[in-house]
Amino acid sequence: MLEKVVSVDLIEIVENGVVQVRTKTAILEDGKQISGTFHRHVVAPGDDYSKQDARVKAICVATHTAAVVAAYKAAQAAKGV
Secondary structure: EEEEEEEEEEEEEOOOEEEEEEEEEEEOOOOOEEEEEEEEEEOOOOOOOOOOOOHHHHHHHHHHHHHHHHHHHHHHHOOOO
């Protein structure tokens, strides 16, 4: 029997408050992984994270304070982004 399992397997917070998320998609046959791929995305301070994994949401709530969001936006504006 084949089974597809998608899970967030790595969450990192970088200095500027950006949360990096790695999602693993594994294809299992009789419980043993036969294939796997990874996808990465970021959640920047100020981004909507309401549809993220529960653990990612919890980290964003804790790290994306008003001060962090303001500092991130100011740094982006200084870069012209």
